[in-house]
Amino acid sequence: MRKQRYIAYFSMEIGLxxxxxxxxxxxxxxxxxTIRSAADEEIPMVAVxxxxxxxxxxxxxxxxxxxxxxxxxxxxxxxxxxxxxxASVIIEGREVLLRAWKTEVRGISGGVVPIFFLDADLPExxxxxxxxxHYLYGGDARYRLCQEVILGIGGVRILRALxxxxxxxxxxNEGHAAFLGVELMNEVLQIRKRKLFSDSxxxxxxxxxxxxxxxxVSAGHDQxxxxxxxxxxxxxKIGELKDLLFHENVLNMTYLxxxxxxxxxxxxxKHGEISRHMFGTYSIDSITNGVHAATWVxxxxxxxxxxxxxxxxxxxxxxxxxxxxxxxxIWAAHEEAKAELLKHVNRIxxxxxxxxxxxxxxxxxxxxxxxxxxLFSDVKRLxxxxxxxxxxxxxxxxxxxxxxVMGKDMIRRVVAAMGEASSQxxxxxxxxxxxxxxxxxxxxxxxxxxxxxPPLEASGTSGMKAALNGVPSLSILDGWWLEGCIxxxxxxxxxxxxxxxxxxxxxxxxxxxxxxxxxxxxxLYNNDRNRYIDIMRNTIALNGSFFNTQRMLQEYVLKAYFEx
Numbered sequence: 001m002r003k004q005r006y007i008a009y010f011s012m013e014i015g016l017x018x019x020x021x022x023x024x025x026x027x028x029x030x031x032x033x034t035i036r037s038a039a040d041e042e043i044p045m046v047a048v049x050x051x052x053x054x055x056x057x058x059x060x061x062x063x064x065x066x067x068x069x070x071x072x073x074x075x076x077x078x079x080x081x082x083x084x085x086x087a088s089v090i091i092e093g094r095e096v097l098l099r100a101w102k103t104e105v106r107g108i109s110g111g112v113v114p115i116f117f118l119d120a121d122l123p124e125x126x127x128x129x130x131x132x133x134h135y136l137y138g139g140d141a142r143y144r145l146c147q148e149v150i151l152g153i154g155g156v157r158i159l160r161a162l163x164x165x166x167x168x169x170x171x172x173n174e175g176h177a178a179f180l181g182v183e184l185m186n187e188v189l190q191i192r193k194r195k196l197f198s199d200s201x202x203x204x205x206x207x208x209x210x211x212x213x214x215x216x217v218s219a220g221h222d223q224x225x226x227x228x229x230x231x232x233x234x235x236x237k238i239g240e241l242k243d244l245l246f247h248e249n250v251l252n253m254t255y256l257x258x259x260x261x262x263x264x265x266x267x268x269x270k271h272g273e274i275s276r277h278m279f280g281t282y283s284i285d286s287i288t289n290g291v292h293a294a295t296w297v298x299x300x301x302x303x304x305x306x307x308x309x310x311x312x313x314x315x316x317x318x319x320x321x322x323x324x325x326x327x328x329x330i331w332a333a334h335e336e337a338k339a340e341l342l343k344h345v346n347r348i349x350x351x352x353x354x355x356x357x358x359x360x361x362x363x364x365x366x367x368x369x370x371x372x373x374x375l376f377s378d379v380k381r382l383x384x385x386x387x388x389x390x391x392x393x394x395x396x397x398x399x400x401x402x403x404x405v406m407g408k409d410m411i412r413r414v415v416a417a418m419g420e421a422s423s424q425x426x427x428x429x430x431x432x433x434x435x436x437x438x439x440x441x442x443x444x445x446x447x448x449x450x451x452x453x454p455p456l457e458a459s460g461t462s463g464m465k466a467a468l469n470g471v472p473s474l475s476i477l478d479g480w481w482l483e484g485c486i487x488x489x490x491x492x493x494x495x496x497x498x499x500x501x502x503x504x505x506x507x508x509x510x511x512x513x514x515x516x517x518x519x520x521x522x523x524l525y526n527n528d529r530n531r532y533i534d535i536m537r538n539t540i541a542l543n544g545s546f547f548n549t550q551r552m553l554q555e556y557v558l559k560a561y562f563e564x
Contacts, residue, residue: 096129362451
């Protein structure tokens with residue numbers, strides 16, 4: 001019996017290792033980085049997610065940029081260990097048996113965080129039920145709802161089966177896990193031998209739950225019609241709890257999480273403000289995201305930090321002393337990281353990129369509000385900037401959800417524009433963006449580009465990874481960049497705030513982007529190397545030292561996990 005008190009961290013996706021493809025993008029990578037920092041800080045945490053035997057998907061692009069999706073072939077037994085203990089949930093009146101697979105994350109101080117991956121692929125289940133934990137964000141609404149029942153209700157039950165009885169806080173990383181509140185309520189009613197819940201029961205659950213919302217985009221809040229919910233939950237001991245489930249006769253997983261959470265936060269200061277407007281009756285704080293420094297600092301910069309800032313892994317705040325690292329050593333480490341990236345790009349694409357040419361990187365989940373095609377709004381002007389400034393190189397990457405037709409179209413447009421600009425600009429779109437490629441890109445490019453439609457970028461974390469490697473951002477002022485941008489010091493802003501016309505007229509943002517490249521970044525990179533290196537040092541010292549999961553997790557501990 002485990003008598004240690006734990007924080008239980010629930011996330012639909014967790015990104016730890018390229019060989020465990022149970023993540024799609026920023027949400028999963030954030031979860032993995034959070035868990036790593038919990039292990040570093042020896043915070044008693046246990047994490048729960050789904051197994052996703054077929055992964056998110058393996059992406060291929062044809063010659064015109066059309067995305068082709070394939071299941072990911074990975075060997076669960078080679079990466080995870082099956083653990084004893086079983087749990088079950090009721091779906092459509094059937095018992096669906098669940099098992100768990102385990103891995104452990106070990107921190108720099110010896111702390112350990114176990115992660116349990118729920119798996120319905122058991123011979124006792126029907127063939128269709130066995131597939132519930134196969135695809136991350138796959139299938140139709142019914143499939144997604146069944147997955148969320150397994151994560152929330154099944155997750156609590158598997159922890160009980162494995163002996164985790166003393167959990168002081170349940171952290172819902174997005175609304176996908178909100179059914180855990182329903183299961184906790186069932187436990188309370190069972191203990192108190194009642195069928196009807198009271199306000200005091202709700203208060204008890206709220207005192208044990210934390211909810212982090214990650215998106216101001218409506219599509220990011222899973223919603224299910226009442227008839228589907230009642231059919232899926234049939235026989236599942238929901239009973240009188242149905243009154244808790246529905247908001248305006250629809251199950252909105254965000255509202256369900258809000259009802260059960262005693263502490264709620266957005267993932268950047270601006271996102272917290274937007275969330276308070278979206279969900280006005282709830283008190284919503286903000287804790288700005290971060291990244292795990294020891295994971296995302298490249299092998300080229302790690303020895304440099306070890307030499308000049310010996311305790312940087314234990315104390316990320318000490319990265320502010322990067323200001324004392326000699327310019328020539330910063331530049332040498334960057335050139336090594338850039339050479340490694342371009343060697344990889346040239347080997348797989350034969351494009352012939354040059355280490356001496358200013359190289360811009362853009363990589364993230366592809367969906368319309370991310371506007372990955374904004375840089376190509378005026379290809380002729382972009383080509384002129386490259387010609388006048390001595391060349392440009394562009395490296396793009398990112399997946400569109402299989403059902404996101406507009407996102408897929410954006411990839412095709414970018415690939416077509418790259419072809420159109422090829423006489424002046426060497427550009428590639430690299431398929432199958434994953435952790436390995438992200439590490440190469442965020443360390444090896446010269447500028448990190450981000451062009452979301454404000455105010456739809458809740459936070460963003462890729463620019464934080466770049467900052468740790470001395471790569472400044474060129475970004476729309478949204479999400480974390482509102483906090484991290486000091487113009488000409490840590491990078492550059494595209495436009496100003498507020499910019500109410502941005503959504504109506506993206507061409508305006510495109511022109512501002514071109515202006516900043518043409519008159520600021522390109523000549524600075526080519527003609528004033530010392531000043532450019534100063535900006536690189538500033539990104540490490542000012543942004544790398546703050547936008548990390550060590551600081552982020554300390555805020556969760558103080559505000560949400562162990563508050564008085």
